[in-house]
Amino acid sequence: MSWMTVKGQVTIPKQVREQAGLQPGDQIEAMAEGPGSVLVRRVPQPNAARQLDAAIAEIRRRGLSGELTADDVITLTR
Numbered sequence: 001m002s003w004m005t006v007k008g009q010v011t012i013p014k015q016v017r018e019q020a021g022l023q024p025g026d027q028i029e030a031m032a033e034g035p036g037s038v039l040v041r042r043v044p045q046p047n048a049a050r051q052l053d054a055a056i057a058e059i060r061r062r063g064l065s066g067e068l069t070a071d072d073v074i075t076l077t078r
Contacts, residue, residue, distance in 0.1 A: 012040070052077075 004010050012022065020042070022028070027043040055076040062072065 002011050028040055029043055031039045033039050
């Protein structure tokens with residue numbers, strides 16, 4: 001069970017987060033389903049996933065050839 005603060009903030013219980021696959025940094029949206037009922041869901045971010053996959057591929061490609069510095073990794077993952 002969770003409580004809503006005066007600012008409208010609610011903590012999603014750990015078990016619920018795990019079952020829903022929610023991770024820190026996920027963007028979520030809340031929608032009223034009727035009186036006393038709220039649906040919360042993660043907002044899909046396909047572009048972010050594609051960008052991350054591309055950055056990881058680049059890190060692997062450049063890292064294996066010894067061209068990659070720590071600063072390069074930071075830049076690629078931003």
